[in-house]
Amino acid sequence: MTQNLATPEAVEVDFDTFEKVLGKNACTEESEDFDQAVKIPPPAKRPKDDDGLLDLSDESTLDKLSSGGFLRIRPEGQNVVSVAFFKPAVQEKTHYSQERNKTIPCLQPKSDYCCKQLGEARDVIGVLAIQYAGASTKDGGLKKGNDPELRVGYVTLSRSALASIRKSLPEGASLYSTDWKIWKRSSGIGYEYAVQRVTPAYKTLNLEKQVEELIAPYKDGVKLRQRVAKPMSVTEVKLLLTGEPPELGERNPLEDMETL
Numbered sequence: 001m002t003q004n005l006a007t008p009e010a011v012e013v014d015f016d017t018f019e020k021v022l023g024k025n026a027c028t029e030e031s032e033d034f035d036q037a038v039k040i041p042p043p044a045k046r047p048k049d050d051d052g053l054l055d056l057s058d059e060s061t062l063d064k065l066s067s068g069g070f071l072r073i074r075p076e077g078q079n080v081v082s083v084a085f086f087k088p089a090v091q092e093k094t095h096y097s098q099e100r101n102k103t104i105p106c107l108q109p110k111s112d113y114c115c116k117q118l119g120e121a122r123d124v125i126g127v128l129a130i131q132y133a134g135a136s137t138k139d140g141g142l143k144k145g146n147d148p149e150l151r152v153g154y155v156t157l158s159r160s161a162l163a164s165i166r167k168s169l170p171e172g173a174s175l176y177s178t179d180w181k182i183w184k185r186s187s188g189i190g191y192e193y194a195v196q197r198v199t200p201a202y203k204t205l206n207l208e209k210q211v212e213e214l215i216a217p218y219k220d221g222v223k224l225r226q227r228v229a230k231p232m233s234v235t236e237v238k239l240l241l242t243g244e245p246p247e248l249g250e251r252n253p254l255e256d257m258e259t260l
């Protein structure tokens with residue numbers, strides 16, 4: 001298994017103690033859609049663990065394929081999504097370019113180009129999650145006897161979203177011990193989070209083994225990191241922000257050009 005190929009500087013965060021680690025100076029800005037990070041065209045060089053080779057004799061691979069792979073879980077339109085969170089969570093620094101409507105990874109310490117262009121980077125938290133795709137899109141509820149349709153993916157959170165999630169936890173509960181529902185704010189900017197079931201449905205329905213199999217390929221956090229902030233080179237970021245290939249010079253070393 002390859003480890004830390006793309007972003008060795010990324011820190012794996014303990015979701016439960018996240019706020020303590022980061023301090024209280026949390027950014028309240030939540031308007032940006034983190035999805036942009038996922039839409040950035042893939043770099044020419046792909047990390048080895050994403051080589052597109054599939055083992056079809058592997059049960060979890062088949063599950064993954066039938067559920068559409070490792071997806072970002074988020075509500076669309078007025079829909080409510082119902083999820084459970086799992087370890088690990090990762091934290092990445094990103095920038096948002098209003099002009100380009102793109103989220104890009106902070107290049108520090110490799111380069112400060114992004115910070116100079118776009119100001120201070122912000123934290124994005126990605127957490128492994130299981131979605132109950134069979135749940136009601138109105139309220140996230142599960143009907144007795146219906147297939148809950150478990151899907152593996154991840155949820156992205158801003159620091160302020162994480163803070164509000166922690167605030168809504170019932171006494172004695174942890175972020176991982178309950179089911180959550182997520183829906184878009186009526187303003188369309190940002191999301192709301194609430195405890196859906198104090199005991200997760202996958203436990204009530206005795207689907208713990210299935211959940212374990214679904215999340216197993218993602219527990220190392222490698223894919224999670226890549227999805228939360230797709231690794232980009234300095235050149236790729238410059239290209240994205242300027243819309244044209246950067247001029248060659250001392251500040252644009254040739255070695256970066258191979259990723260163009």
Ligand SMILES: [Zn+2]
Nearest residue numbers: 106107114115
């Ligand atoms: Zn930066």
